[in-house]
Amino acid sequence: MAAPLTTVPTVPPGRASRRASRPSTQHQRFNTRAGRAFDVVNVVLLVAVGLLALLPFLYVLAGSFATELEITTRPFFLWPRDFTTDSYASILSSDAFVRAFVTTVVVTLVGTLVQLALTALMAYPLSKVDLPGRRTIMTVVVFTMVFSAGMIPTFLVVKQLGLLDSYWALILPMAINPFSLIIIKNFFQQLPQELEESAKIDGAHELQILRHVVIPLSKPVLATFALFYAVGIWNDYMSPLLYLNDQDMWTLQMFLRQVTASASLSAQDMGAELPPPAQGIKFAVVIVATIPVLLAYPFLQKHFAKGMLIGSVKG
Template sequence: MARERYRFNTPAGRVFDVANVVVLSVIGLAAVLPFLYVMAGSFATEAELSRRAFFVWPEEWTLESYRSILSSPAFVRAMVTTVLVTVVGTAIQLLLTVTMAYPLAKKSLPGRNLVLGMVVVTLVFSAGMIPTFLVVRELGLLNTYWALVLPMAINPFSLIIIKNFFQAMPPELEESARIDGATDVGVLLRIVLPLSKPVLATFTLFYAVGIWNDFMSPLLYLNDPDMWTLQVFLRQVTAGAEMASGEIDPNYVPPEQGMKLAVIAVATLPVLLFYPLLQKHFAKGMLIGSVKG
């Protein structure tokens, strides 16, 4: 340890540290500035948006853009739909992944290697968009919310990581539980899952963000505009399509540019607010289970 500290106290080490800080700061600003502009623009007036190409602090604050989108039945419907699909879809995906990963973590399971081989194959080869669409259509899932959840109910990568996490647990924990009379389901619920909070929190985040940001599935499988999720609605707004408004005044002209930025902000903020809740488990969940096979 003393040798490592001495190495980074050399002039070359200090130059390396400064270069790291500069490069990472530039990358961080490149990632943060567009989001700051979106947030600032959503609170700015239309006149300021047309006059200033870029800013991170509006000259005049207004909630007109948010008032416009919140008064739109189409936006409220898309928001509620996306929240419900995300919550239900995440629960289903996590349930199916855990219940498949737990038995595959047992080396004594008959046919285990065959099933794992089939899972690994899906990491390399996928059916593609058209075959998946044909399967969804033949199953009668078109124009239903199940089409947004079931085709990607189990992610092979997530399954393998969670399986490795379960497999790395000391077998003595399960043996002691079985001596006390616990069944396989009891061991899973009372022993394994409480000890798996880091990996479960990590993939809850992955699944939730994936469903929330999913654009292609609603676009392909939902034909009814009243069933569209927030991402498809966002595409309609940013493409310039008219948004139904609940305003009573027929002469009301909604702020077009500010409304687009407000919808983007609303579609982005829930994910950013959800991440800090699981952050303490995130790094540990990604590292544990990814080393052992």
Template structure:
């Protein structure tokens, strides 16, 4: 019965037309209104608390150096300045680190997602020989890891030090992501695969033409997971990249926040010292913006992709 349905009732032999109230009005009592107001206020307060660190960093990145040194807390500067942003973009180290991070993130996301999908799809077939043994190894790898030193020795023996592949290959297949994607492929209707085989499709054809087009939500979800993990990765560049010209944005951010000033100041102005505090906040803002830009476009796939792939199989 829809909200626009009208019920005809007979009272004392007279037919009377009665309008059925929509469900949202039937349950909107005074207690419900109080709860809605309280719930809205609570969620708004939580949102403001979560938003506060971003506003704090953003505002301080535009504040003059003198105000940063004299005041430890403010939400609106007395004067706005772009001196910190001019400082970081005028040095060759920051643009190089930014471009390096973007390229490594893009290539790493494609490689990691490609390898994960290629392993997850065969494991979704129950008739695969040795499937249980491989899955036991995947679960074991998810619970127990080799550790930092064994991983470093493996990367070193493979000759990947000072190589961008060292930032991608050691974490190419995440066991948790593999299990979720495997469960997604496993829950696809078998009738689709049978129909594709009747039309003459091979195993790869079924995978390429049937499984992948239906797996866009879960692939978009884990593509963003991989991208954010690579973008924010600090330990891998610290361990495997000894050449400062190969540093990523996170390594550059660490150097800026730990040093009193940028080591690569403006070449054409000897004696120029960039604002140390303002540069720290400006680098944090610039390193956060790309993730904030792309996150909303893939956020709609999160719930759908995680729920579809999380069904036990």
């Protein structure tokens, strides 16, 4: 693994090196023989890793279209013998599901925006080393990261604030994740100060600097945490359980959790003669819960790829 630390060029001779030594573009700069060999190995490796990540998901997908008998009798398959959409029909048939789906999408979108805005607004001032009170605030933030008061005290506060049976109860109690706050703050801190300073000399207001200098430069990290927050809200089943009495307001996870959790942690219910939820339905639930978040990803991904365009900001 030891990488040569020397700055002497180690490019092997040959046509490749000649090409590489020309003023290069993205596509030319690694075209050495070793470079190409690495590329091949790397691509093969990453494709393998990708497949490894994908296969189990495909199994779940196949299972969600299979009959109960097939799931019970065949250990692993990627294509169901008897194709059926019964599992999806039994999930999607109810109005409650459709309503919950819409609710969840809206709450997730609004919530992500609110949470990200609050986090960025707090992270930016904290990225200034000289800010009065910074150390105290950071200590508190770190403490709240390692210790949360627990379910019941938080419930009592949310209730006190009159947030019960309000969608804000799904958004505000988790509005600023201390972990996200710290990472975002550190990214802000790493930005070149000169840009901010020159904006200041041009007479820009702090909010304007945040909006027009800092945020554009931090798009990748903000997109990342948008995804984190969105996934957090999307997967949250505890908040709706605790804070929403009105079942018309419930989010998707309240229903999905019912199907997936009942078989694992409380399998041995000695009560009613109810068969556990069918495996196929559980698989379908996993798919329904996962696909929308996976689909959201490419939309955010374009912000990762570009990198920061310092030039354009300067201009």
